[in-house]
Amino acid sequence: MSALFPALAAPSDRPALRCGADSLTYEKLARAAGALAARLAGAGRVAVWAAPTAHTAVAVVGALLAGVPAVPLNPRTGERELAHILGDSAPGAVLAGPGDELPAGLAGLPRIDVDLAPRGRGLDAGLVDAFAPEAPALIVYTSGTTGPPKGVVLSRRAVAASLDALAEAWSWTADDVLVHALPLFHVHGLILGILGPLRRGGEVRHLGAFSVEGVARELGAWGGTMLFGVPTMYHRLADALAHDPALVAAMAGARLLVSGSAALPVHDHERIAAATGRTVVERYGMTETLMNTSVRPGAGPRPGTVGVPLAGVELRLVDEDGSVLAEQDGEGVGEVQVRGPNLFSGYLGRPDATAAAFDGDWFRTGDMAVREADGAVRLVGRKATDLIKSGGYKIGAGEIENALLDHPGIREAAVTGEPDPDLGERIVAWVVPADAERPPAAAELADHVARLLAPHKRPRVVRYLDALPRNDMGKVLKKALPEAG
Template sequence: MGSLFPALVAGSDRPALRFGERTLTYGELRSVAGALGERLDGAARVAVWATPTLETAVGVVAALLAGVPAVPLNPKTGERELTHIVTDSSPALVLAAPDDELPAALAALPRVDIPVRSPEDPGAREAPRPEPDPAAPAFVVYTSGTTGPPKGAVLPRRAVATTLDALEDAWAWTAEDVLVHGLPLFHVHGLILGVLGPLRRGGSVRHLGRFTVEGVARELASGGTMLFGVPTMYHRLAEALEGDRELAKALSGARLLVSGSAALPVHDHERITAATGRRVIERYGMTETLMNTSVRADAEPRPGSVGVPLRGVELRLVEEDGSPIAAYDGETVGEIQVRGPNLFTAYLNRPDATAAAFDGDWFRTGDMAVRDADGSVRIVGRKATDLIKSGGYKIGAGEIENALLEHPDVREAAVTGEPDPDLGERIVAWVVPADRLRPPGEKELADHVAALLAPHKRPRTVRYLDELPRNDMGKIMKRSLHA
């Protein structure tokens, strides 16, 4: 596999990381991360207090250079959950920025402040460390814990390398690319794709610290070539585009706009393309698998699709009994299973959960999808929350949500199922109206969906909200809706 970061080994004066006004070149990053990595020698694992800062990026790179698995910690995690993660992962120490105030759950851990400047000459470290085995763990990343306490997915170094190299192929990602994003750094999307991705290519990342429309416009207008975001961010960009020519010009100049972590509504796809001439491409991944599929940079626009399997990834759909689905008809719904070098190796300390997650050597994603004739995958939702069995039909919540969002009086929408004595489950629409004082009527919305999709897919109940509950990555928390 070689080094995770060939450009870091070489060192140069090219910019590697920029957070606000603070920048590190490849030579400076090699020096400061190498020096910090020496302090981590022998540790089984280290925790990283993952604020959206330059220090987090340096701390993670230092751990990877030292061959020590990093456990990124979400600074917004509550005390009980954080205590569980720390107890479960047993890090030897916690890395944090010098000014960070750490919660009580971390009080017992030795603390090491992350430097971003080294007293050494940036070229002083000429002898790189031996590269750890590709199967060695690089990260322990904790799942969101929607069905119990969060589980720590152990991600090997090979998964990081093969995923980033497969995205190089799919997105024509090069050392000349400058990635702009404002994603959190405690998870796969913002940290592994958004920070380590540019470093593996020898390019650079400009992190906004906090997402703003103005920040995106500024950085793309001044040399940024790629933008990573989640649907909430692209929705805000779509809203702002109506009266902002400079934003439209900046987005038009980007080589690649990528959305992930949840489905981007077709309506937002269309608004962004109409205003900028650029399309947003979507990809599909999970904590346990890193990236599985993507729309390719050289492919035709496919709003609503997450593209085809990445190089090295095998993907299949299966029925409830586990039998493979052969159809590529855009209609037959099945659970996605994947296998390949991008997979995690285990849930830390949970052999039971690890065994249950696999069907032989296929990982059960819990995501439901259909495949089009060309092999493109369209996700219809999560098996646990988005697959609705109503009147003998298997219905995906995602397509109904997209249909609702095409109604001019709907700002946001989510769809769930709830028990019904006649249908088995009835379709429930949760709607944020564009005008709270004049919400669209229940029959009007049902007829709208029935006309676009099919009568059996119309919502039987509509509930109105001021906003939808979302997590830090912008995903709608559907279990909270019924609670």
């Protein structure tokens, strides 16, 4: 039996996975993944062409059953980055769907096509988990914002611990049907969105590509109970709720709406809650830590926070001088550091980078936050790009962005700092107006932020854009903002 997937021990005709026209019960998943595991037994590492298909799910499950670390590849990765990942991880083969067209950079690797309906039962021994908890399960590459992408080694222990902590926090069971359209090369879409339901023995329905109609169909007529998404998706859903009664009913009937990978603007929280009566739950994690915190369902609306630490996760805030911030006053800004069974094993082949990422046994996330009196964490930005030191104050870009998004004339907003001879750094707001022909004036936006937050947090410069540069997960690429402007 696989310790990661107990439901595969006695496979049944319960639905496991549906993506487009492909649908697998647990019996069919066990057969397909078991047959693949038999082919992979003894392999070193394998790359997975992580297209949004059932073949990707079977490929990863098969690799895990075989005890072979899987390296998910983003199908949109450019030539140089792909070459770096392949050279760094040295996979022995690439797993793909039979119809997938692979780039020339993968031509040198043996290709194994994933069969969703192999003959026979596959290898029963492939369902026997004789692998140690610390054995590598996945190697997921970072986005490479501070240099070449690093391979994050995630153990079987980390995957199981994080998914089980989420199950406890969200009352996630085999009765749940998860709907999502997230990319499958990333922690959010692959580990939480595919491995999470399969570990519980429940069902996952992947839309292939996000659409409002798909969400309404799967949550409504098809009885989905949970929805995972990123803020861009929820923003589009919030826009559609005003004129789509079927979507309102579908989202109102869902047990749990979860947003992650970036902060969901307060305005979208409010629009969704007003239309559906459901609050969107935000959680906080990263590739190296998997999930750290979550707002607890039923705890009431908490826009702007990512909740409290999950079971087994310890979290602290550390000042620049290395001292731990003891008070939970909602004001003191510090770097988030975490420790627990959810942490990664290290960066592949990078002991120097691994050592630098830790303060003793605490992982330095690089995220800046404050803690409320009840222990809830409120992220205010990244230490490298979102901590602005202006006029003697330490200011988090995230809270200014939320304030700007609270203005009815602003659709998108990002905040950065730039050198200022008087203040040290001045606050710069990059905004996408709701009406490009009639954007709110810079002074109006500065006054708006000063009224909601404090005068020293008002933007000194406002730059108007048609759209903010974002990555595949919807995160704003702040280093690209000067080029966008």
